[in-house]
Amino acid sequence: MSKPRSELHLILTGVARDPLGLMGLIIVGTIVFCALFASWITPHDPIGMNIQDRLQGPSLTYLLGTDQLGRDTFSRVIAGGQVALKVALPAVFGAMTIGLTLGMIAGYGPKWLDNLLMLFFDTIRSFPTVMFALAVVALVGPSLQTVVLVVMATSIPTYGRVARTQTLTLRNSEFILAERSMGASMARILGVHMLPNIVGVLAVLAAMDIPTVIALEAGLSFLGLGVKPPTPSWGALLKDGYSLIRQTPWLVVGGGLPIILATLGFTFLGESLRDVVDPKLRKQR
Amino acid sequence: MLHYAVRRFALAALIVFVAVTAMFLMIRAVPGDPVQIMLGPRATPELQARLTAELALDQPIWNQLAIFYGNLLQGDLGVDVFSGRPVTSIVLQQLPYTLELIVASILWSASLGIALGAYAAAHPNTLIDRITAAVSVAFVAAPAFVVALLSLLVFAVHLRWFPAIGVGDGVLDRLNHLVLPAFAIGLSWVGYVARLVRASMLEVMGENHIRTARAFGLSERRIVMIYALRIAILPVVTVIGVGIGFLLSSAVFAEIVFARPGLGKLVIDSITTRNYPIVMGAVLVSTTLFVVSTALADLINAWLDPRARSTV
Amino acid sequence: MSDSLLEIDRLSVDYETARGDLKALRDITFDVKKGEIVGIVGESGCGKSTLISSILRLTAPNTRFREGEVRFKGQDLLTLPERKMRDLRGADISIVFQDPMQTHNPVLSVGRQMVDIQHRSSASRADKRRRAAQMLGAVGIPDPEARLDQFPHEFSGGMRQRIAIAMALISEPSLLIADEPTTALDATLEVQVIERLRELQQEYNCAILFISHHLGVIAELCDRVVVMYAGAVVESGEVREIFHNPKHPYTRRLIDCDPGHIKERARVLPTIPGEVPDLANLPQGCIFQDRCDQAMPRCAGDVPPLTTLKVGHQAACWLNQMEDPV
Numbered sequence: 001m002s003k004p005r006s007e008l009h010l011i012l013t014g015v016a017r018d019p020l021g022l023m024g025l026i027i028v029g030t031i032v033f034c035a036l037f038a039s040w041i042t043p044h045d046p047i048g049m050n051i052q053d054r055l056q057g058p059s060l061t062y063l064l065g066t067d068q069l070g071r072d073t074f075s076r077v078i079a080g081g082q083v084a085l086k087v088a089l090p091a092v093f094g095a096m097t098i099g100l101t102l103g104m105i106a107g108y109g110p111k112w113l114d115n116l117l118m119l120f121f122d123t124i125r126s127f128p129t130v131m132f133a134l135a136v137v138a139l140v141g142p143s144l145q146t147v148v149l150v151v152m153a154t155s156i157p158t159y160g161r162v163a164r165t166q167t168l169t170l171r172n173s174e175f176i177l178a179e180r181s182m183g184a185s186m187a188r189i190l191g192v193h194m195l196p197n198i199v200g201v202l203a204v205l206a207a208m209d210i211p212t213v214i215a216l217e218a219g220l221s222f223l224g225l226g227v228k229p230p231t232p233s234w235g236a237l238l239k240d241g242y243s244l245i246r247q248t249p250w251l252v253v254g255g256g257l258p259i260i261l262a263t264l265g266f267t268f269l270g271e272s273l274r275d276v277v278d279p280k281l282r283k284q285r
Numbered sequence: 286m287l288h289y290a291v292r293r294f295a296l297a298a299l300i301v302f303v304a305v306t307a308m309f310l311m312i313r314a315v316p317g318d319p320v321q322i323m324l325g326p327r328a329t330p331e332l333q334a335r336l337t338a339e340l341a342l343d344q345p346i347w348n349q350l351a352i353f354y355g356n357l358l359q360g361d362l363g364v365d366v367f368s369g370r371p372v373t374s375i376v377l378q379q380l381p382y383t384l385e386l387i388v389a390s391i392l393w394s395a396s397l398g399i400a401l402g403a404y405a406a407a408h409p410n411t412l413i414d415r416i417t418a419a420v421s422v423a424f425v426a427a428p429a430f431v432v433a434l435l436s437l438l439v440f441a442v443h444l445r446w447f448p449a450i451g452v453g454d455g456v457l458d459r460l461n462h463l464v465l466p467a468f469a470i471g472l473s474w475v476g477y478v479a480r481l482v483r484a485s486m487l488e489v490m491g492e493n494h495i496r497t498a499r500a501f502g503l504s505e506r507r508i509v510m511i512y513a514l515r516i517a518i519l520p521v522v523t524v525i526g527v528g529i530g531f532l533l534s535s536a537v538f539a540e541i542v543f544a545r546p547g548l549g550k551l552v553i554d555s556i557t558t559r560n561y562p563i564v565m566g567a568v569l570v571s572t573t574l575f576v577v578s579t580a581l582a583d584l585i586n587a588w589l590d591p592r593a594r595s596t597v
Numbered sequence: 598m599s600d601s602l603l604e605i606d607r608l609s610v611d612y613e614t615a616r617g618d619l620k621a622l623r624d625i626t627f628d629v630k631k632g633e634i635v636g637i638v639g640e641s642g643c644g645k646s647t648l649i650s651s652i653l654r655l656t657a658p659n660t661r662f663r664e665g666e667v668r669f670k671g672q673d674l675l676t677l678p679e680r681k682m683r684d685l686r687g688a689d690i691s692i693v694f695q696d697p698m699q700t701h702n703p704v705l706s707v708g709r710q711m712v713d714i715q716h717r718s719s720a721s722r723a724d725k726r727r728r729a730a731q732m733l734g735a736v737g738i739p740d741p742e743a744r745l746d747q748f749p750h751e752f753s754g755g756m757r758q759r760i761a762i763a764m765a766l767i768s769e770p771s772l773l774i775a776d777e778p779t780t781a782l783d784a785t786l787e788v789q790v791i792e793r794l795r796e797l798q799q800e801y802n803c804a805i806l807f808i809s810h811h812l813g814v815i816a817e818l819c820d821r822v823v824v825m826y827a828g829a830v831v832e833s834g835e836v837r838e839i840f841h842n843p844k845h846p847y848t849r850r851l852i853d854c855d856p857g858h859i860k861e862r863a864r865v866l867p868t869i870p871g872e873v874p875d876l877a878n879l880p881q882g883c884i885f886q887d888r889c890d891q892a893m894p895r896c897a898g899d900v901p902p903l904t905t906l907k908v909g910h911q912a913a914c915w916l917n918q919m920e921d922p923v
Contacts, residue, residue, distance in 0.1 A: 020422075123303045126576045127568070130534035131552065135568045138556045139312065215428035219538060222430060223553055238434055242542065245434075245442055252438050256431045263426040271422075493699040499655055500694075501687030501714040501764070515704050591748040592703055 014276035021272025027265025031258075035082040042075035046232040058250060065250035073254040076232040081258060083233045087144065087217040091151040092206050099156045100202055103163025104190055108171060114164070121157035129154045130219065137225045147226050151213050158209065159202055166198045200277050208270030211263035218259050234259050289593075290584055297580040301573050308565065309353055313346065332366060362566035367558075372566035376551065380570065382452060383547035386470070386539060387532045389463050394471030395525060398478025399518065405479065406486030406517075407509045417479055424476030430538030433469035437542055440465060450544035466543045470535035474528065478521055485517040519590055526582020530575040601668075602772055602804050603629040603652070608665035610651055618661075619876045621647045623829045625665070626903070629772065634798065634805040636819035636836070638812060638851065642873055644828040645808045649776055651675075652806075653692060654682050669772070687714055691765035692774040696781050697758035701749035707733075707760060708745030714764055732763040735800075736793055755786035759793065766797055773798075774806045779814060791818055812852060816840055821909075824848050827873050827884045830903055834910035844912035846889045883915070891916060 015021035034041055058065050065073050106117040127135075133150040140146055170176055170193070179189055214234075220226030221235025222242070229236060234255050241251030320336050344352075356363075362372035401421075405414040441449035453462035489495065490513050498508045537549030544550075548567050555563040587593040605625050612619040622644045629635045637645055650656045652667055654674060667674045669690065674682065694700045702710055711729035718725065726745065733741035736759040749757060758778055765773055775794065779787040791814060798805055809815055815822055816836055823833040824847065832845040843849045871888035874880055880887070883896040895915050903913040 119299070119303060122300050123307060125530075126300045126304045126579075127572050128530040128533035128575050130537045130549075131568045131571045134537070134552050134556060135308065135564060136311075138561060138564045211426065211428075215431075219428065219430050222538070223541065225553075225556065238431070242434060242437075245438055249438050249443075252434050256435050259431050260427055263428065264423065267422060267426050493694060493696060494702045496655060497694060497700050497761075498702065499686070500653055500692045502683045502685070503687075503713060503716065504683075507713070507716075512702050512705070516702075519704075590704055591706075592750050 011273065011276050015269065015272045018272045018275065020268045021276075024265050024268025024270075024272060027261055028269050031081050031262055031265065032085070034078050035085045038079050038082045042078050043072065045072075046075040046079035047071065047230045065248065065254070073237065073250060076237055077234070077254050077258050079232040080234040080237060080255075081262075083144075083227055083231060084214045084217060084262065087147050087151065087227075088210050088213040091148045091213050092155070092209055094148070094152045095155040095209075096159050096202050096206050098152070099159025100163045100198065102156070103160040104167050104194065104198070106160065107164040107167025108186070108190060108194075117160065117164075121160050124153060125157045127154075129216065133216070133220060134223075134225065137220070142220070142225045142228065144227050144231075147217050147220055150220075151216055154216075155209055155213070159205060162201060162205060163198050166201055167194060170194050170197055204270060204274045204277050207266060207273055210270075211266045214262050214266075215259060218255075286587065289587055293580050293583050297576045301576050304572055304576070305357070305569060306350065308569070309350060310346075312565070313349075329366075332364070332369070336363075362569065363562035365563060366560045372562050375563060376548070376566050376570050379546055379548050379551045379567075380574075382545060383533070383536050383540070383549065383571075385459075386463065386466055386536050386545070386547065387529065389467040390471035390474070390532055390535075391525060391528070393467060394474035395478050395521065398475045399482050399514075399521065401475070402479040402482025403486055403509065403514055403517070406483045406490065406513075407505075409487065414483075417483070421476035421479045425473050425480070427473055429470040429473060429535035430542065432472050433466065433539050433542040436465050436469050452545050462543075462545070466536075466539040466545060469542070470532060470539050474532075478524070481521055481524060482517055485520050486513055489513045489516045515589070519586055522582050522586045522589065526579045526585075529578040533571050533575060600630045601628045602631045602633075602670065603806070604666075604668040605648075605652075606666045606668060608648075608651065608667060609663040610647055610656075611661045611663050612647075612657070613659045613661060614877065616877045620879060621828050621876060622651070624903075625825075625828075625830055627823045627830060627833055629804050629806055631771065632798075632802045632804055633821065634807060634819045636807045636809060636815035636822040637825060638810060638815055638822060639825035640810060640873070642827075643825040645825060646776070647828075648825075649692065649774055649806075649808065652774065653686060653690065654679075655686075684717075687765075687770075688717060688768045689770050690772045690774065691768065691770040692776065693758070693761045693765045693778045695777040697754050697761055697778075698781065700761050701757065703749055706746050706748055707752070711745070711760075711764055711767065715767060717768075728767065729763075732767050733760065735766075735797070736760070736763040737789075738763075755782055755789065758782060758786075758790055762790070762794065762797070766801060766803070769801055770803055772804050772806065774808070776808045777810070778807075780809070780811070787814065794818070812840075824851065828876060829884060830911075830913065831885065832910075832912040832914075833903075834912075838910050842910075844906055844910065844917050845885075845914045846891055846916070847885050848912075850888075883913075 012025075015025055038046075102117055102120075106114045124132075132154060133147075136150050136153075137146055176189060176193060179193060184193075217226055218233065218235035218238065221233040222238045223235075224239060226235055227233040237251055237255030241248075241253075241255050244251060320333050360373050362376065364371055365375060401417050405417040408414055437449060440446045447465045448462050449465075451462060453459045486509075490509075495508060495513060498512050503512070533548070536547060537553065539545065540547040540550040541553055548571055552564055552567045555561070555567070605627050608622055608625040609620070610622040612621050625644075625648065627635070637648070639645055647656075647660075651660075651662070652669075652674065654677075662675050665675075669685070674685070677685075701707065705713075708726060708729055711732070712722065712725045715725045715728065720728070730741040730745055733744065738744060738756060738759060744752075749760075752760065758781075762778070778794070779790050782790060794805070795818060805818075807815065807819055819836050821834065822836050822839050824831050824839070824845065826847050832839060832843065832848045839848065840852065843852060874884055874887065880897075882898050883889070883892070883901050886892045886896040889896070893915065901913045901915045901918075903911050904917070905911050906917055
């Protein structure tokens with residue numbers, strides 16, 4: 001990865017050439033843009049109440065209508081994107097880093113350590129994700145940090161397993177054997193030779209994992225166990241929408257569509273990235 | 286095969302053991318009085334006293350763990366903070382509703398997914414293949430609880446085709462109540478299974494033994510339906526085993542949205558009322574269910590695949 | 598020509614690729630007579646596989662038959678309706694593929710597969726099973742009845758290849774195509790399989806088209822041999838004649854390279870220098886000129902035609918036309 005700019009450029013060109021990849025790039029770009037500049041884009045204060053205008057349908061003033069407290073749904077959708085990324089990005093990044101480290105240790109270290117780490121991964125995976133999240137939330141109480149923590153913990157095994165497989169494959173490849181025979185240190189082999197080869201694969205995985213994380217955050221918030229009100233989150237919108245489903249469809253639509261769009265966008269982008277970066281990955285997962 | 290089964294279930298037991306121990310230690314790791322944490326603030330003093338005695342808090346932690354397992358092996362998961370009823374019977378009472386939902390979801394989504402995937406693979410790059418691919422991605426992208434909400438909105442509230450809440454009485458009514466929840470949590474599986482089967486079918490169709498079958502003039506239909514599908518279906522079995530875990534998660538949402546009884550609803554209600562023994566009991570049962578189903582899937586796989594049967 | 602079973606007549610086959618048309622086979626002409634064993638030799642990439650798949654018409658979708666005919670019992674297979682073609686496969690024309698480890702379906706028992714390939718017969722299931730066991734016995738698999746219920750992975754490579762031969766012969770075809778059936782096997786097994794093949798050929802009196810890159814095997818088994826290079830026939834004739842009096846530089850090099858011919862055991866394995874020409878972009882003149890140590894100016898000009906040197910010996914090289922001008 002000595003010349004990241006040109007490589008990044010190559011990858012982006014490859015993704016943009018694929019119609020679905022381009023679509024993913026546009027959707028993800030829009031979401032990120034909206035999240036970054038949320039305070040400029042939102043026409044109303046996402047948590048500002050206006051009881052006279054409660055439960056309105058879409059209009060020019062309120063593009064997606066208002067909720068039971070007269071808050072502008074469109075503004076809450078935009079601000080919700082910010083929350084979604086605030087949870088998803090650190091969680092995915094944290095899980096990837098820890099998973100990568102543990103996976104490389106498992107793949108390169110002694111057999112007993114490998115077995116131990118694999119048992120650890122299997123154990124985490126043995127909890128149904130939402131059930132695990134509920135247990136943790138029940139113990140430590142709902143908050144944004146809890147959501148990040150839970151999401152991170154549940155996706156560590158995915159990264160760990162892939163990193164381990166990659167390490168095992170590379171470990172026996174000719175160029176690593178050559179390095180080892182020339183007396184390269186373990187740190188050098190792992191850091192200089194293996195890491196760059198594994199990070200690419202994990203990055204693709206991360207792109208495809210983000211929708212899962214966004215959905216989990218929204219799900220927990222929907223259950224009232226995630227981000228606390230009045231913070232605008234897509235899940236919280238759906239929670240309000242569910243209780244008012246017989247009065248107005250707009251909250252459910254307003255909360256549901258961005259989740260579906262974000263999932264689609266990241267999935268398209270991830271799959272396209274995968275095809276560009278490493279076509280062989282197609283089979284794994 | 287028997288040897289393999291024993292080993293596979295030993296591993297499953299080990300994983301459940303580690304998971305339950307981890308949960309036990311996690312509860313202890315939370316700062317504060319374990320009795321307070323496990324029972325929540327709503328417990329009566331009598332119950333607190335009883336649990337304090339039961340947990341043997343004055344003893345070292347490993348003894349506590351031993352006592353915990355002692356109770357567990359007798360099927361004792363503690364008692365409901367309010368009613369004092371055993372948690373085991375409360376959880377087991379809700380379990381069938383969740384199982385019913387999961388089985389229904391798997392049945393419809395896997396059969397449709399396999400059919401779509403096999404068809405797409407047999408006719409690659411046709412219009413139907415492309416439509417299947419696009420729809421698959423869209424389906425996979427839709428999180429279960431969003432689909433649940435949207436289908437509740439469209440099919441129950443607006444069109445009134447299906448009931449919005451409850452489980453219903455009698456066979457037909459129960460099935461009628463299952464339609465929307467099963468649709469909601471199965472939908473993403475249709476796409477997932479279809480993509481999996483398609484990819485795996487295309488791979489198998491390129492293998493040499495398919496060429497052999499063609500060279501002996503077997504009909505294309507028999508080649509696709511028997512010679513290729515029998516192999517292409519193997520990864521699906523594994524995925525469905527793992528999928529039980531995802532479906533258990535999705536079921537939580539479906540049960541909330543459609544106000545159905547079940548493990549998920551039980552857990553959420555218990556968290557709201559801070560009835561922690563029930564939360565832990567339900568999480569433990571669902572974890573066990575998941576681990577056992579994964580092991581079962583591996584066994585079915587070994588049974589379907591003669592190669593796995595003899596090598597492991 | 599009435600005793601010809603299979604006639605390949607000026608067959609030219611292209612693959613349509615992104616780089617342009619790949620001229621995989623050009624002007625292939627040879628025949629196989631009833632009950633005769635014909636060998637085809639050539640390096641990998643010489644078009645052997647394309648030739649086989651063209652005969653069976655099990656070609657990749659991007660294949661185009663540009664010219665020529667493949668006549669089987671006088672009928673052009675290339676214009677036959679797919680349904681009729683399917684009736685021939687595994688019935689009157691059978692094939693044994695190269696890699697015995699991957700040639701059978703891994704999740705169906707050997708018996709099941711052997712019963713399935715008798716789908717044209719109206720015999721009962723039990724009869725088909727009996728027939729399958731009998732064929733397994735004929736190729737030398739001990740205790741065939743019991744082994745029918747086993748799966749391919751429970752057999753060794755040599756046994757699997759014998760099962761493949763049994764399957765190919767179950768319908769008593771008039772033509773058996775053997776695509777490097779012994780390449781994946783070690784030398785002892787190779788001899789066994791060849792012996793068995795010869796015995797069965799005499800018993801069933803079928804013709805065999807035997808593809809190999811191993812000249813020793815060809816010499817031992819075949820009546821006639823066709824030498825292919827880069828999608829064209831460069832020499833063909835009686836086995837004895839070709840081996841003792843090769844008339845194409847490529848054939849000579851092949852014979853020199855054959856491990857069986859090297860007296861001093863493999864100190865330096867001779868290889869033919871140079872590369873096979875790009876089939877999408879053929880050079881003018883003879884296709885072998887770049888690797889030929891006897892190339893002359895004329896070779897770069899025109900493609901040497903396959904000419905008959907004497908009865909039962911043809912070669913495509915300008916050298917022959919200088920030595921004995923007609």
